[in-house]
Amino acid sequence: MFLEFEDNARKELHVKANQFGWLAVQDIGELSYQGTRFLDFTRMVENRIGKACLRDKQVL
Structure with missing residues (x-):
């Protein structure tokens, strides 16, 4: 799986088959x-007032 970071750097990571569905295009x-x-990946989503909050913690 290829991931892109805030600085536009890209990295290829090995992901187990059961983890592959954890991420979607444009997840932050x-x-x-x-x-x-x-x-591990912790997805960030915006709450109703526009502030970022953490949700959907994926634990191995």
Whole structure:
């Protein structure tokens, strides 16, 4: 899976089959990885007043 960061850098990460559906195009959030291995992703969504809040924590 290819991911793009805020600085426009791109990285390819190895993702297990059961983790592949965790991310969708244009998801924004906090990513954890080790080398080229995907570990965790916390998606950021906006609440009703436009402030970012964390939701949908994916735990391995």
